[in-house]
Amino acid sequence: MSRSIAEKRAAFRALHGSGCFVLPNPWDAGSARYLESLGFRAIATTSSGFAWSNGCADNHMSLEAVLAHLRSMVAATNLPVNADFENGFGANPEEVAESVELAVATGVAALSIEDSTGDAGAPLFPIDVAVARLEAARGAIDESGGDTLLIGRAENFVVGMTDLDDTLARLQAYAAAGADCLYAPGIRTAEEIQAVVQAVAPKPVNVLIGANSTLTIDDLAALGVRRVSVGGALARTAWGAFMRAAQSLAQGRFDGFGEAASGAQLNGLFGGDA
Structure with missing residues (x-):
């Protein structure tokens, strides 16, 4: 029996209340449906996986293409879909709000906004600008009904700026700006993960796990992590x-x-x- 968008969003929000769950990242409708068949309770899109399937590098797909992809993924499965919405597809907070409104309309249960600029010379937005962008996303979600979760991402470790103190300050600011869940992809050690969890408590934390990690789901749960994704x-x-x-x-x-x-x-x- 198919679930409504509202039911998917409510189920996804409930998953963030306690425990630790895996949020795998399919890249097309077929991979999404296979993950559903294995019993996963939610999925997240991957900007890199989607881009590669279209012969593009990560972060080189248009907003229109990403929105079409989100609609396809939502339609493919009964699972809630968390959208990898890159940096919000806007040069300023107003444009981010417009893009987020369009993303919410696809039926996703959540979406993430990165603080990365795409500029190698200045890879992160200044924290005040990043906060304004998150606040704009929060406002757009609230105006659309408020049942879509907002994930705030601090990209420090992804862009090579491995300053844990700045990462924690950004995540705390994003939590205050209205992010429902916080995410710092690239952190690896138990000490880093625990620091993030403690810094934004009681809000839930997503951790990215890829190759060569020695941490298990039980380890991450013990550290207080709420959800685990695998990116590309x-x-x-x-x-x-x-x-x-x-x-x-x-x-x-x-x-x-x-x-x-x-x-x-x-x-x-x-x-x-x-």
Whole structure:
């Protein structure tokens, strides 16, 4: 039985009340539906995975393309969808508010706003500008009904500015600006994660886990983390398998298909009883 947008949003908000859950990141409708079949309770889009599937680098898709992608992902599954909305697709708070209003209309249960600029010379917005952008996003969500969660992201560690004190100050400011959940992708150690959790408590924290992490879900739960996402890791894993098989094929070999999923399994997943 399909759930309404309101039901998806309410279910997603409830997940943030206690415990720790995994929020995997599919890149298209098919990968979203497979994750739903495994019993995950929510999914999040990945800007990088979506961009790569369209032959683009991360952060190079247009707002129109991203909105169409969000509509597709929401329609593909009964799960709540958390949108990776990059830096809000606006040069100023007013434009961010306009873009967020359009994103909310796609039916997503949550969306994240980064404080990254895309400028290598000045990769982060000044904190006061970043706060104004979050406040604009908060206002747009509230005017649309207020049931979509807002995630504030401090991108310090992603852009190479590994200043934990500045990261914590930004996250605290974003929490005060109305972010429902806080996120500092790139932090790795238990000490860094615990510092973030404590800095923004009682608001929930998302942690990004990729390759080479020794932390388990139980470890993260013990640190007080509420949700765990994987960013582009699933998409990169799929690309890795595809690239290895294609490279073997280019060399005249067919041994790259040994771990391929069966057509029957995929048809059964996507075709129901057909």
